[in-house]
Amino acid sequence: xxxxxxxxxxxxxxxxxxxxxxxxxxxxxxxxxxxxxxxxxxxxxxxxxxxxxxxxxxxxxxxxxxxxxxxxxxxxxxxxxxxxxxxxxxxxxxxxxxxxxxxxxxxxxxxxxxxxxxxxxxxxxxxxxxxxxxxxxxxxxxxxxxxxxxxxxxxxxxxxxxxxxxxxxxxxxxxxxxxxxxxxxxxxxxxxxxxxxxxxxxxxxxxxxxxxxxxxxxxxxxxxxxxxxxxxxxxxxxxxxxxxxxxxxxxxxxxxxxxxxxxxxxxxxxxxxxxxxxxxxxxxxxxxxxxxxxxxxxxxxxxxxxxxxxxxxxxxxxxxxxxxxxxxxxxxxxxxxxxxxxxxxxxxxxxxxxxxxxxxxxxxxxxxxxxxxxxxxxxxxxxxxxxxxxxxxxxxxxxxxxxxxxxxxxxxxxxxxxxxxxxxxxxxxxxxxxxxxxxxxxxxxxxxxxxxxxxxxxxxxxxxxxxxxxxxxxxxxxxxxxxxxxxxxxxxxxxxxxxxxxxxxxxxxxxxxx
Numbered sequence: 001x002x003x004x005x006x007x008x009x010x011x012x013x014x015x016x017x018x019x020x021x022x023x024x025x026x027x028x029x030x031x032x033x034x035x036x037x038x039x040x041x042x043x044x045x046x047x048x049x050x051x052x053x054x055x056x057x058x059x060x061x062x063x064x065x066x067x068x069x070x071x072x073x074x075x076x077x078x079x080x081x082x083x084x085x086x087x088x089x090x091x092x093x094x095x096x097x098x099x100x101x102x103x104x105x106x107x108x109x110x111x112x113x114x115x116x117x118x119x120x121x122x123x124x125x126x127x128x129x130x131x132x133x134x135x136x137x138x139x140x141x142x143x144x145x146x147x148x149x150x151x152x153x154x155x156x157x158x159x160x161x162x163x164x165x166x167x168x169x170x171x172x173x174x175x176x177x178x179x180x181x182x183x184x185x186x187x188x189x190x191x192x193x194x195x196x197x198x199x200x201x202x203x204x205x206x207x208x209x210x211x212x213x214x215x216x217x218x219x220x221x222x223x224x225x226x227x228x229x230x231x232x233x234x235x236x237x238x239x240x241x242x243x244x245x246x247x248x249x250x251x252x253x254x255x256x257x258x259x260x261x262x263x264x265x266x267x268x269x270x271x272x273x274x275x276x277x278x279x280x281x282x283x284x285x286x287x288x289x290x291x292x293x294x295x296x297x298x299x300x301x302x303x304x305x306x307x308x309x310x311x312x313x314x315x316x317x318x319x320x321x322x323x324x325x326x327x328x329x330x331x332x333x334x335x336x337x338x339x340x341x342x343x344x345x346x347x348x349x350x351x352x353x354x355x356x357x358x359x360x361x362x363x364x365x366x367x368x369x370x371x372x373x374x375x376x377x378x379x380x381x382x383x384x385x386x387x388x389x390x391x392x393x394x395x396x397x398x399x400x401x402x403x404x405x406x407x408x409x410x411x412x413x414x415x416x417x418x419x420x421x422x423x424x425x426x427x428x429x430x431x432x433x434x435x436x437x438x439x440x441x442x443x444x445x446x447x448x449x450x451x452x453x454x455x456x457x458x459x460x461x462x463x464x465x466x467x468x469x470x471x472x473x474x475x476x477x478x479x480x481x482x483x484x485x486x487x488x489x490x491x492x493x494x495x496x497x498x499x500x501x502x503x504x505x506x507x508x509x510x511x512x513x514x
Contacts, residue, residue, distance in 0.1 A: 035453055037446055040510040046453045052155065052464035053509055054116030055109060055486070056421055057098070058162035058207065061473040063122065064097040070135035072128025074164035075175065079223035090479030096471050096489050102145045104496065105470065106152050108487060112502050113509035116155040118420060118466045119145070120162035120207065123188055130166035131184045139195060146199050157466075158196065159204040159276065160189055160257070163212060163222065163476075170224055176212070176246040182253045189257035193265045201271035204346060204420075205257050208278040209250040209306055217242040218368040221477065230365040239367030241326050248328040251309055251338055258341040275310070276346035276420045279303040281400035281407070282355045285377050290357035294374040297322075298355045299407065301372045303347075311412045313339035322371050344463070346420030347408060351393065352400025354380055389424040389444075390482055396424065398447035405455040405462065414461050422448055423468040428481035432497065435488050441501040467505070471496065 035046035043053060060066070060076050067073065080091045098105055109117055124130065125138035149156050169175050169184060189205065197203075206212070215222035218239045219232040226237030254275050261273050282298040284291040300308070300316035308316045313335040315327060330338060354377040363370045378385055378395060386397040401422070408417060424444045426435060445467065456462045472485035480491055486502040489495070498506075 035450055037508065040507055043449065043505075043508040044511065046449075047456060047465075048462070051456075051462070052115045052418075053505075054114050054118055054155070054157065054464065054466045055470035056118035056157075056466040056468050057470050057473060058120040058159070058164075059122035059125070060092045060095075060162065060164050061469075061475070062096050062098040062471060063125075064092070064094040065099040066091070066093045066095075069099075069137040069141070070125075070128060071122060071138055072124035072130075072135070073167040074122065074124045075167055075170050075223040076164050078167050078170075079225055082225070085225075086477055087479040087481040090474065092474040095474045097494055098471075099141060101494065101496075103148055106145075106148050106154055108496060108498065108502075109154050109470065110152045112486075112498065112506040113511070114154065114505070116157050116202075116464070116466070117149055117470070118157040118159060118204075120159040120164075121192060122164055123161060123185075124164065124166035124168070126191065127166065127188055128168070130169035130172070131187060134191070142196060146196055150199055155202070156200050157202040157204065158192070158200045159207050160192060161185070161205065162207040165224075175224065176216075176249050177242060179249060179252075181249055182256050185253035186256035186260050190260045190264070193261050193269070197265050197269040197271060201269065203261065203271060203273040205254040205273065205275050206250055207276045208348060209247060209254070209275070210278055210302060212250060213243045213247040213305075214368055217246050228365060228367060231367050231369070239365070239370075243368040244323060244327050247305060248330075251306060252334060255310075255334075255338040255341040259337055272343035272416075274342045274344035274346060274416075274418070275306070276348055277303055277306050278348040278421075279404050279408070281349070281352040281397075281404040282374075283352055283400070283403070285354040285356040285380060288357070290359070291355065294357040294372075295355040297372050298374045301368070303408070307345060307408070307412055309338050310342050310345075311339070311415070319371075322373070326366070342415065344416035344418055345408065345412075346418045346466075347404065348421035348468075349401055349404045349419065350422060350424070350468075351395050352385060352397035352403070353378060353395075354385060387440075389440075390427045391425050391478070394424055396444050396447070398444075398451045401448045401451040402455050405452065405460045406458065409455070409460040414459070417460060417462050418464040418466065419452055419462065420464075420466050421468040422465070423484050423486075425475070425482040425484045428472075428478075428483050430483070432488060432490060435483060436497060436499050438486075438499045438501045441486070441499070442504045445501065445504070 036042040066077055080086050128135050146156050165175050173180050216224055217226045220227035220234035225234055227234040228239040231239045258273050282295045284295040297318050300318040304316040356375045356377055358375040386395040388395050424441055469484045471487045472483040472489040475482040486499055488497040488499050
């Protein structure tokens with residue numbers, strides 16, 4: 001299903017209008033709002049010196065070799081085997097086989113003039129049982145990948161966890177529901193710092209811990225598929241408590257890994273470490289106080305859930321007041337470990353929604369999403385918030401990028417920030433020739449990057465941008481029915497074909513030859 005709110009011509013005109021009139025719409029800025037998209041090097045000229053442009057992927061989505069070369073299964077390997085969970089019962093067993101084709105993929109990044117690659121390490125490829133015995137074949141693969149990136153001048157950005165907990169830990173102690181995961185994750189992180197940290201200087205602990213906690217434990221939409229009966233098709237779980245317990249352990253695992261890095265490796269290796277947080281921007285539907293408060297609750301329960309403890313040492317007050325005794329508490333020792341535990345924050349931003357106060361009485365069933373007490377709206381006075389991509393949740397709303405980044409700047413002390421994911425998808429069943437002409441994606445990137453530049457001009461401490469994704473790949477529950485890549489992958493033979501959007505980036509990222 002693809003609901004296209006505007007024909008492409010109107011979309012293009014509206015984007016061009018949005019870019020050229022950004023200053024009028026959003027108030028004064030220190031520099032010109034537009035990036036010279038028509039000229040080579042235009043993106044580099046528009047952003048601060050040293051700003052990094054890269055692409056991003058994750059291990060389970062691109063590597064393949066899921067049950068080979070010593071890798072142990074993750075919770076996703078088990079989850080995808082449940083009939084009907086993934087579109088067309090697809091799996092990540094082969095995916096796009098980056099395990100064998102990494103050189104070709106790094107060469108593509110180089111040809112497209114990108115500076116960096118944000119990849120994830122599969123925990124169960126290193127420790128098949130989550131802890132203990134090391135799979136040296138897995139270690140050798142990441143060494144090959146990192147070495148080749150460095151040889152080709154691509155900076156590695158390594159993320160330690162992208163949804164893929166070792167299944168052994170899920171079976172052993174219920175995985176993220178147990179405090180034992182904190183030590184096991186810190187040990188795994190420690191091993192990676194020791195093994196790869198001589199070459200990797202940019203580390204991330206978790207990708208989208210909110211998605212892990214909410215989709216895995218509130219509605220059961222993601223692995224391990226736990227929730228209360230009222231909120232999803234789950235056989236086990238408690239949506240009122242488990243998302244908060246899991247989030248608490250994710251925050252403590254992150255902080256424990258950061259502590260290990262800072263105490264044992266950072267001084268010698270001279271790297272930095274952070275966390276990647278997803279942030280849908282929430283705009284009040286009306287100017288009413290009730291809708292403003294609903295939008296604020298949504299922001300607190302979404303991005304505040306994780307960044308607030310890391311910056312301020314506690315959960316947002318809204319969450320404390322609403323969730324009450326169901327919300328775990330940090331001990332004094334834990335506060336010391338958690339507070340300040342990031343050198344930078346990655347923000348994954350794709351879309352924006354309107355929020356309103358639903359004026360509802362206390363819900364019958366308690367759950368994380370219920371606790372927001374906020375309604376989602378995608379239209380205002382009959383007008384959609386933006387054209388929709390292939391994914392039902394993804395609307396093209398460029399101004400939300402600016403607001404999301406400035407929100408982090410103003411609320412959380414203007415941390416060093418990487419825009420660590422941004423992109424849109426087309427349907428998976430497009431013919432190759434049609435998928436290659438991805439002009440809508442170019443329009444999306446143009447408009448969002450203009451708003452990102454505006455945020456940088458207005459003082460946001462932005463140091464990098466990563467497009468999602470380098471390649472079409474396994475898109476979780478959507479399997480291969482969704483294509484986010486700037487490079488088309490023919491799934492019959494795994495050949496790669498850079499799309500128009502890839503060549504658009506290539507041209508705009510060309511360095512001026514002296």
